Amino acid sequence: MKFVLRFAAAVFIASGMLLTSSTAVIAAESGVSDIDNDRIPDTVELAVCGSLACATGEEDADADGIADWVEIMACGNATCASATADTDKDGIPDFAEKLTCGNNTCAKGKEDADGDGIGDWIEFVICGDRSCATGAEDYNANGISDADELAACVVVPGGSLALTGVFWGLIVLLALLFVALGVTLQIRRKRKAAAASVESLSL
């Protein structure tokens, strides 16, 4: 059973602005005890509100836009996650990296457990787990989906790789130029030697 709720997650984006995500479907990680089948684990509900089935999923003790249960899942209590903390400055908030792969800097941005084209970290930010987003969420109703807006925040390592590619390309080009120069000089030297030889013979 899926549980629909309004989950406002403020998320750091590359521009430094805050994006708040939309009403969404929560689907908590499977394989854990969930007595009311709302996909928020029992232990998390217990921490949020004191019993195994009391959480609505909307509780947000510190009003930072990250629901209590998501903060608990990410770092152990209802106030520990930050929407703007981003240790490795890759555009993916620490709490989303932690949920995606276990620590604050491990996410590559490409993880996509359900293969729907929406990265795991983005699904965590939009609705709390790695398979809950539909891709249609558009909290600020600007016509661009939350998934696309969040995906645009990631600092792609390809940027530096591309730079590396250009660097090596220049090295290869320089090497080829040196080789060409060397060959040209060698040809000139041989021609000069041949000319000198012909000249000495003619004398």
Ligand SMILES: [Ca+2]
């Ligand atoms: Ca539950």
Ligand SMILES: [Ca+2]
């Ligand atoms: Ca919160």
Ligand SMILES: [Ca+2]
């Ligand atoms: Ca990060």
Ligand SMILES: [Ca+2]
């Ligand atoms: Ca996905």
